[in-house]
Amino acid sequence: MVQIQKSFKEQTKYGTLYLVATPIGNLEDMTFRAIRTLKEVQLIAAEDTRQTRKLLTHFEISTRLVSYHEHNKQASGSELIRLLIEGQSIALVSDAGLPAVSDPGADLVADAVEQGIPVVPIPGANAALSALIISGLPTDRFMFTGFPPRDKKPLAEWLIRLQHQEGTLMLYESPHRLKKTLDAMLEHWGDRRIAMVRELTKRHEEAARGTISECLAFLEVNPPLGEYCLIVEGAASGAGDLANNGETWWGSLELEQHVAHYENGGLDRKEAIKKAAQDRGLPKRDVYNAVNR
Known part of the structure; x- marks a missing residue:
């Protein structure tokens, strides 16, 4: 009703x-x-x-x-x-x-x-939308993701779930966890464009724009201060499924290598098998049996 x-x-x-x-x-x-x-x-x-x-x-x-x-x-x-x-x-x-x-x-x-x-x-x-509109990144499609997980493994899983999102990503992060989160983003998402926005509407409002690696270098000289809104470029259209030659990114990998890719990204064995099975459209049990002979 x-x-x-x-x-x-x-x-x-x-x-x-x-x-x-x-x-x-x-x-x-x-x-x-x-x-x-x-x-x-x-x-x-x-x-x-x-x-x-x-x-x-x-x-x-x-x-x-x-x-x-x-x-x-x-x-x-x-x-x-x-x-x-x-x-x-x-x-x-x-x-x-x-x-x-x-x-x-x-x-x-x-x-x-x-x-x-x-x-x-x-x-x-609103902090997230205010940061988005000054970021210089696309605003026609975006996703607010809140605060990332604090611990390494949940953070890796969170990033992997979001890595194929094509819209611009908006998230919040505290100054003492900022570098760790950016390092993890660089590892799992690659060197995307990003805007680090802090102190919105206050006297020391600042937007640092560049790639993730450039912003990490900036933070080595300028330690993080205040709460941050991070605006991150989304995945390129189709990048989540296709490599540059039009093939799936995992097409040349053996099944064990495919599972290992997700394990290296921070997922446990069970979750890595589940992700590989989803990519290939296979039953999870078949993948499990194939890689655990």
């Missing part, structure tokens, strides 16, 4: 859940609509109440503030849903940018939608 929401038709049964964008650095990016909404709702749910309180103080907003984050989302989320059902309107905010993007707010939105509660976006700043 299709559920229809008329965002601007008067609601009488339930309150409304507003997803309010907040500045990612520069307070002037706060919209008039966002300020008005935060003043008019009965409650503001924030990821970090200390951070949000500074914002509310700056704009002289006195609305009641409560905590909603990854560690209390089950208990807090059910209470927020109860208040919305009772008719109270609530604004959800994250520390910076749009709530519910790589954020526990997505769970609250899903619960609200399931209950038939109106969910209304109050658009504003």
Whole structure:
């Protein structure tokens, strides 16, 4: 059954859940609509109440503030849903940018939608899209991938899953893991074009553009500072399946070599066999039997 929401038709049964964008650095990016909404709702749910309180103080907003984050989302989320059902309107905010993007707010939105509660976006700043549009890389097709895994093996598996994506890739990374992630990208994806964007909308906003290897050399002289948005060139059209001569990249490999390629990329034996089987359109059991005689 299709559920229809008329965002601007008067609601009488339930309150409304507003997803309010907040500045990612520069307070002037706060919209008039966002300020008005935060003043008019009965409650503001924030990821970090200390951070949000500074914002509310700056704009002289006195609305009641409560905590909603990854560690209390089950208990807090059910209470927020109860208040919305009772008719109270609530604004959800994250520390910076749009709530519910790589954020526990997505769970609250899903619960609200399931209950038939109106969910209304109050658009504003977003770090990933802001970095994308200044990157100089294609913007007609793109994919947001959040934060990469921290450990070596999960990171390798994550990169292998994404290596054939043709759209521009957008991800976040912390300064102390940046070099490790770029090294892994170079190993699994090759020397693609990339933009490393940091301190967006702040005084020290910076975009470093080049190939992955050039950016790694840049970081040797200029150590990473601040949180980064990485915008990475996607795979060339068809590059995931075909080599330069029009053959599949694995066409000249023996089955064992094909599996070894994925093992060298960081996958365990079981996952490497599964990937090779998918490439060749073979049953996984047949590949397993062939390489484990």
